[in-house]
Amino acid sequence: MTTFDEIKINPLTPKQWPEFMRIRLYPDQQRFVPSPEKIRSQFIFERTGKKPPFEIFVIELDNQMAGFFTLVKDVDDYLWFGGFQIDVAFQKAGIGRAVFERLFAFVAKSPEYAGISLNVQYSNKTVLRFYQRMGLTQVAMMKPADEPLWLMKISRENIMQMVDRKKA
16 A cells, blocks of 8 residues: 555646646546546636636656646635546555545644545545545535535544544
């Protein structure tokens, strides 16, 4: 299993766009997340002034791009986590858990964030269970035109407790 120290998480650089665009998912996963093309389009064209709508972070393992996710500070001071994708070649290796351990450590050191929030499609049961194992709870169901979404959150206080338990 991949550990906290084995992965690198850094902001996407312009040189990494070609590799970013090659991230692959299994066909049954593709409907749950925006494609790399859509994320790139939103990042480039949906700006407020010169600022992109979110930051894109790449996950690297053994100097290869294993996946990515987006982050933005939301209106309620939660760190909004989205677009999480792990390439098929790297799935089932513990990268998801390692990413969340890193995020939790970051939020624990960053009092400007109230916690982490995200959406997950109602029918995406595997990912819903993963986020629950990571400590996120379902706080509301939203019903957009296509498929219901769960709003999930974990507060900074709960993150701090988890980080403290891990240290002990």
